[in-house]
Amino acid sequence: MIRFTHVSKQYPRGGPALDDVSFHLNKGEFAFLTGPSGAGKSTILKLIYVGERPTHGEVRVAGQSSAVMTRSQVPALRRRIGVVFQEFRLLEDRTAEQNVAFALEVIGTPRSQIGPKVARVLTQVGLAAKATSLPHELSGGEQQRVAIARALVNDPLVLLADEPTGNLDERATRGIFQLLRDINANGTAVLMASHDLNLVRTTNYRTLEMNHGKLVYDSGAAAPPEPAPGAPPSGATDTGAVA
Amino acid sequence: MNLAVREAFRAFNRAPMLSALSVTTIAFSLFAFGLFGLVAVNMRAALDQVEERVEIRGFVAAGTAPEATSAAVGDIAAFPEVGSVRLVTEVQALERARRELGEFQDVFEAGILPASIEVRLREGYRDPETVRTIARRFEAYDFIDDIRYGEEWVEKLYNMRNIATAVGITLGLIFAGVAVIIIGSTIRMAVLARSREIHIMRLVGATDGFIRAPFLIEGFLKGLLGGLLALALTYVTYTFVGQYLVQATYFEPALAVFGVLAGALIGLLGSAVSVGRHLRRV
Ligand SMILES: Nc1ncnc2c1ncn2[C@@H]1O[C@H](COP(=O)(O)OP(=O)(O)OP(=O)(O)O)[C@@H](O)[C@H]1O
Ligand SMILES: [Mg+2]
Numbered sequence: 001m002i003r004f005t006h007v008s009k010q011y012p013r014g015g016p017a018l019d020d021v022s023f024h025l026n027k028g029e030f031a032f033l034t035g036p037s038g039a040g041k042s043t044i045l046k047l048i049y050v051g052e053r054p055t056h057g058e059v060r061v062a063g064q065s066s067a068v069m070t071r072s073q074v075p076a077l078r079r080r081i082g083v084v085f086q087e088f089r090l091l092e093d094r095t096a097e098q099n100v101a102f103a104l105e106v107i108g109t110p111r112s113q114i115g116p117k118v119a120r121v122l123t124q125v126g127l128a129a130k131a132t133s134l135p136h137e138l139s140g141g142e143q144q145r146v147a148i149a150r151a152l153v154n155d156p157l158v159l160l161a162d163e164p165t166g167n168l169d170e171r172a173t174r175g176i177f178q179l180l181r182d183i184n185a186n187g188t189a190v191l192m193a194s195h196d197l198n199l200v201r202t203t204n205y206r207t208l209e210m211n212h213g214k215l216v217y218d219s220g221a222a223a224p225p226e227p228a229p230g231a232p233p234s235g236a237t238d239t240g241a242v243a
Numbered sequence: 244m245n246l247a248v249r250e251a252f253r254a255f256n257r258a259p260m261l262s263a264l265s266v267t268t269i270a271f272s273l274f275a276f277g278l279f280g281l282v283a284v285n286m287r288a289a290l291d292q293v294e295e296r297v298e299i300r301g302f303v304a305a306g307t308a309p310e311a312t313s314a315a316v317g318d319i320a321a322f323p324e325v326g327s328v329r330l331v332t333e334v335q336a337l338e339r340a341r342r343e344l345g346e347f348q349d350v351f352e353a354g355i356l357p358a359s360i361e362v363r364l365r366e367g368y369r370d371p372e373t374v375r376t377i378a379r380r381f382e383a384y385d386f387i388d389d390i391r392y393g394e395e396w397v398e399k400l401y402n403m404r405n406i407a408t409a410v411g412i413t414l415g416l417i418f419a420g421v422a423v424i425i426i427g428s429t430i431r432m433a434v435l436a437r438s439r440e441i442h443i444m445r446l447v448g449a450t451d452g453f454i455r456a457p458f459l460i461e462g463f464l465k466g467l468l469g470g471l472l473a474l475a476l477t478y479v480t481y482t483f484v485g486q487y488l489v490q491a492t493y494f495e496p497a498l499a500v501f502g503v504l505a506g507a508l509i510g511l512l513g514s515a516v517s518v519g520r521h522l523r524r525v
Contacts, residue, residue: 049446071451078448091440102440105246106449154447 001027001157001189002048007057009043009213017043019213020057025191027157030184032200033193035210041193044210045160048191049081050074062157079107082151082159082188086166088143090135096146097122097131103150121153122146125179141172148179158189165196173199250457251464254433262465265429269469270476272418272425273506277477277494279411280502285491286407297369299378299392303358307386315384316360324368324377329361357388371398419509422469426462426513431521433458438525451522458518459511466510470503 002025009018018040025031033041046052047059050069059066062080064073090099100118109117122128125145135143144164151159161180165173177199184190194200200207209217255262303312312330320328331339336356362381364373378392434441444454481493494502 075445075448075450078446083446089439089443089446091443102443103447106444106447106453108453150443150447 001025001062002191003058003060004044004047005058005060007047007054007059009040009047009052010055011052016213018047018054021210021213021215022057023208023215023218025158025189028184028187028189029206030181030190031192031206031208033191033208033210034195034197034200035216037195039210040213041210042162043213045083045162045191045193048158048160049078049083075107079154080157082148082154082156084144084147084151084159084161084164086163088135088140088147088167090143090146090150092135095132095134096127096138096149099135099146100150100153103153107154117153118149121149124152124183125149139172140168141175144168144172144176145179148176148183152183152188156188158191159183161190161192163193163195165194165199247453247456247460251460254437254457254461255464257436262429265425266465266468266472268425269422269466269506269510270472272422273470273473273502273509274476276415276418277473277502278480279414280494280498281477281481281491282407284494284498286403288492297364297374297392299362299364299374299381299390301360301362301381301384301387302389302391303360304386304388305357307358311386312358312360315386319360319362319381322377322380324364324373326363326365328363331359331361333358360387371401422466422509423513423516426465426510427517429465430458430462430514430517433461434518434521434525441522441525454522455518459514462510462512462514462518463507464510466513467503467507469510470506473506474499474503 004021004023007018007021008016010016021040021044033044035041043052047054047066048061050061050066054066061077064077069077091102094102097118100121101114104114104117119128119131122131125148127142127145127149130138130142133142135146138146144167148159148161148164159180164180165176168176173196180190180192207217207219208215316328316330319325333356336358340356360381362377364377368377374392378390381387382390441454478493481491484491493499
């Protein structure tokens, strides 16, 4: 569903951010994107949601190729991709439900459908009781749940999460991670960039490790979305230097 | 679209002072434009009246046969530029002079005042160029002694009018430019104030047109309000001038509507030219 073919990315100002990266992410798959700071994790996510275009190579997302996509085709693609960030990016003057509804309003969803959709997704992320709270009245973990609800409300094919637990304590981190697993279990693919090796090591999810813009380790494109029994592979030694 | 209109109104609420400021600046720009327009409208009316009186008068040499003059009158009447021709005989000239200068009527004796042919031009042919051409053709008759048509006067009026038009267009363009710049900087601030929302809109797949719409609507509404305010200001000024200075004419309703729409158009254009540029930066 997402395919990188010999992708390189060079920002107008700055060195090479990605160097000949190729991988493939299946429908409904869960994968971690790890690597040290500056390795190119966020750049990969940006290329997927067309926040940036590749300098070389091709990025295919949901059947659309970066090579031929026009500016006017980007919004339609983004409606099929959910994105969350470390810093939540909520609108401070709107309640949780208004933040989620905003994502539907701005793509022209009929009014009558917005209320039920928002209620359903807030329940899914466990925030139904705080629907009318403003962001500053919520904990970090709760704010990230609102952001996830906003990313999910349009039923995306894939949820991209860029360090979603980077600002959270351990308890909140576990809660958000569990939520992402539940979302994945419901059939949405998840690609999660994370520094948090403890988190990455607790599961057998597929791991893509970046370093200096190169994909240096892929625990297996064929890995099933369900955690397989047995110890995690040599990924621990590969990523050990990062911590 | 509903949401876009709501967003446009939110922008007013979010920055009431700034919005009021931009509306009043647009209003003042248009007000200055409108004031000039009023001056122009009134001057035009005055010029039209003056122009109606533009007249070429040829004095007929004494002793000219009446057949010659009446033949000339016929010829001149056939010029396409000519509206009316009138022959004023010596007797008529004397009578007119006596009427106009009642108490000195004894001064005049028959034969002192020459007969004359008076020509008025059709509307659209009263510019100095045409007047001069007709006067020259007129002069070609042997029996025309002298010719008068207030050439300097006509030319001055025309120059005044041309200068007035040029000043009007220039001022109008400058003010429109100022309005566009003000709207542009308002948009810039509005875009910055909403940059978080715009980021999120883009992220969740809102189209460029959708993101742009509230800014265009906002500019349109501000221009419309500015136009209405300017209309009110010009009307107040007009009433004031009418009461204390001279009786003037106001804009015809169609022109007033046009002025308000021009304000809205300035607002819309001001937004359109800057919104793309500023959106690209956030
Ligand atoms: N907009 C940009 N302009 C120029 N260079 C950039 C830009 N964004 C990223 N880079 C550079 O590209 C490289 C990869 O950046 P990227 O943000 O993808 O790293 P990352 O793996 O997400 O790092 P982190 O873990 O710190 O978030 C870095 O060297 C970074 O400095
Ligand atoms: Mg990053």
